[in-house]
Amino acid sequence: MIDRQPIDTYARQISDEKQTSVITGSTASTDKRFNALFTDYADPDSLRKLAAKIKDHTLHHLDTYLEQAEASLQRNGVTVHFADSGDDARETVLNILRGHEVTQLTKSKSMASEEIHLNPYLIENGIEVLESDLGEFIIQLDGDEPSHIVRPIIHKNRREIARTFQREGIAEDYNDDPGTITRRARVHLREKYMLAQAVITGGNFISAESGRLVLVTNEGNTRFGMAPSKVHIALVGIEKLVPTDRDLGVFLNLLGRSATGQQLTVYTEFISGPKDDSQPSGPEHMHVVFMNHGRTDVLDSNCREILRCIRCSACQNVCPVYRQASGHAYRSPYGGPIGAVLSPLLFGDRFPELADLPKASSLCGACNEVCPVDIPIPDLLLRLRDKAKRAHIPQPGDLPMTPFATLATSPSLWRTAMTMSKAMNHLPIQVAPVRPLQDWLGQRTLPDWHGGDFRKWLKARKEK
Amino acid sequence: MVSTPRPVGRKVLFMATCLCDAFYDDAARASVELLEHLGVEVVFPDDQTCCGQPAFNSGDWPSSRKVAKHAAKVFAGDLPVIVPSGSCAAMHFHGHRLQFEECPDAEVESLAHRTWEIIDFIVNGLGIKTWDGEFENPTRLAFHRSCHTRGTDTGEAVTTLLSSIRRAEVVPFGQTDQCCGFGGTFSVTFPHISGRMGSLKLDHIMESRPDLLVSADMSCLMHLTGLARVQGRPIPHLHVVQVLRDTLMTARK
Structure with a gap:
């Protein structure tokens, strides 16, 4: 008996409601993103090819740039940590928190933290964690998992969210007007911000030259989180470096447009270290935790181009398979084409279990076409299929190809x-x-x- | 995707593709008739089989490399290789090079640099920019841009030629760049998602009320029309080469 492909099976059983949310949400952002790129740039293709070159260069000299970034960050008064495994990263974060006697913190959206399941670990260790991104906050209330890189609750509609708010006592009554939902979340979250002793963020970019950490958000939640907190911890994948501040111009222009069709996100923060004497508020202590978590293995593989990724989710939005299956079908924080490539590589010890992900593609190439750093995703999916075959990992529904080859x-x-x-x-x-x-x-x-x-x-x- | 200038000439090798060999003989026939009409001598190497995509896409590269080597031998030489399929053409000039990246092969590399999708060849190789064909009645054409022609000149070439046919109107439809859901073995290993993708594509196509669905890949048409028939909304369909040949015949009547 041949088993079916897990992603096809998953897609078969998701509710119409969830499917509609995913298809509508991802289709709308694809159109918006396309217009933003092609209205503003005569030749967006050259821009993304430049971005790819900058990333490839950085990755090729990652050891040098990491050293430079460490020195720049230290010069800025930041404590730098390196964590090789997911366990190392979690322990490092916990030790920093304990060192500063933190028991309560807010956290902004970070894919790196999702990768290593940071929240449950901190909570188990007695730390109160509050997600401050609205989507992630709702995920936390529901005990759900994010299903999209940029829009974690793309799979939910406003009626479900209104029910959650009522159930959790965030709101006294049911109201599914988006404006009301947002206002209620804001009132609830603002109180919590003031109680937090620390803030954990990810990092969209770090300039090796200046040690500037760049954070982009649309809700301003990192700024709010920063204001009352005494400690700021940024958990950053080692591939997030760019050589110079100048390079940020290329990436920030591409990221907003590719992610949400915005020229620039509402908030772009350049953080150059802990608060200094001239600043009235802000964290007195800043830590950057550079996380490897499988990235150097990816760098050694024939799929290293995936490390160019700036987590914009353009590939996810445009992917017809993702639109049918939703992000949860991909069984990791990364859904869609980026997840189909990245997850089997990053979670290397789980490769056999995740080796079906690269099969979830008709190889239509839409993902590469929209990628702001020109990652040849279909080629990487194919290389991973070859890898799985060579490792003799059985694939559900696979047809034997030896007879075909003989015939052909x-x-x-x-x-x-x-x-x-x-x-x-x-x-x-x-x-x-x-x-x-x-x-x-x-x-x-x-x-x-x-x-x-x-x-x-x-x-x-x-x-x- | 197409990395170098490819050879153009009045003598070519024709690769029919396995789908035309098995199902769509008239598309292969129209290809030959068109090329000959344009003064091109067509050679059909009889030992040809398939481009190897089923094995390649399944991840069985040792098998697909064997098929690729066979194709490289069958189409050896320095003549252009013309294929009535964006997908099989892309396999020659992209897929083969990917699967041989760790063990480069001169014959396979040569094939990659000589392969043309047929409409790309007619428009950009032979320099034919308008088509002297006509429909008897005003005809709305929905042109499905097959995915494997992304990043190539085929899409524009097809639109150029089809638009120049008298009484033809190439009608736009929603989400043009979305895949039809075929993907070869994908359609049998992901039957649910593949079917949903195809139905969505059909919805968009049907909204434009076309008289004829046209593509440069019979594989997409096989999938879409196979779905359409079961769903009780059959749609007339032809390969671009068939449209070009048929409208030429009409014009010369």
Whole structure:
């Protein structure tokens, strides 16, 4: 018995409500993003090729730039930590918090923290964690998982959120007006901000030259988090470096447009260290935790281009498979094409278990077309399929290809098969016990078999 | 995607593709007739089989490399190789190079640099920019841009030629760049998602009320029309080469 592909099975059973939310949300942002890029730039393609070059250069000299970034950050008064594994990163963060006697913190959206399941770990260790990004806050209330890189609750509609707010006592009554929902969240969150002793953020970029940490948000939640907190911890993947401040111009212009169709996100913060004497408020202590978590393995692999990723989710939004299956189908914080490549690589020890993800693509190439750093995602998906095959990881629904190769390299056998298979036209193939055929014929018809007819026509013409 | 200037000439090797060999003989026939009409001598190497995509996309690269090597031998030489499929053409000039990146092969590399999708060849190789064809009645054409022609000149080439046919109107439809859901083996290993993708594509196409669905890939048409028939909304469909040949015949009547 052949099992079905897990992502196809998942897509089959998601609710119509969830599916509508995902399709509507991802389609709308794709159109907006396209317009933002093509209205503002005559040749956005050259811009993304430049971005790819900058990232490749940085990754090629990552050791040098990491050293430079460490020195720059230290010069700015930042304590720098390096964490090799997910465990190391979690422990490092916890130790920093304990060192500053922090028991309560706010956290802005960070994919790096999702990768290592930081929240449950901190909570288990007695720290109160509050997600301050509205989407992540709702995920936290629901005990759900984010399903999208930029819009974690893309799979939910406002009615579900209104019910959550009522259930959790954030609101006294049910009201699904988006403005009201946002206002209620704001009132609730602002009180909490003032109680937080620390703030954890991710990092969109760090300039090795200046040690500036760049954070982009649309809600201003990192600024709010920063204001009352005494300690700021930024958990940053080591691939997030850019060589100079100047490079940020390229990436910030691409990131906003590719992620949400905005020229620039509402808030772009450049953080150059802890608060100094001239500043009335802000964290007195700043820590940057550079996290490896599988990235150097990816750098050594034949899929290293994926480390160019700036987490804009353009590939996810445009992907027709993701739109049908939702981000949760990808069984990791990263959904869509980026997840299909990144997850099996980052979570290397789980490769056999995640090796089906790269199969979840018709290889249509839309992901590469919209990628602001020109990652050849379809090529990477194919290389990972080859890797899984070489590692003899069985794939659900895989068709054996050896007979095909034999047929396709034996011309006379091929020609005979073409003509002989004409019998198919007279057989009741709709009841043939062949799973792939059944899966095809369940929804589609097959055209009539005309095997060999073209060759016959050619030959007859020649003989005339 | 197409990395170097490819050879152009009045003598070419024709690759019919396995789908035309098995199902769509008339699309292959129209290709030959068109090329000959344009003064091109067409050679059909009889030992040709398939581009190897089923094995390649499944991740069985040892198998697909064998098929690629076979194709490289069958189409050896320095003549242009013309393919009536954006997908199989892309396999030659992109897929083959990817699967041989760790073990480069001169014959495979040569094939990559000589392969043309047929409409790209006609427009950008032979320099034919308008088509002297006509429909008897005003005809709305929905042109499905097959995914494997992304980043190539095929899409624009097809639109140029189709738009110049008398009484033809190429009608726009929603989400043009979305995939039809076929993807070869993808359609059998992900039957649900593939079917949903195809139905969505059909919805958009049907909204434009086309008289004819046209593509440069029979594989997409096979998938879309197979779905359409089961869903009780069959749609007339032709490969671009068939449209070009048929409208030419009409014009010469």
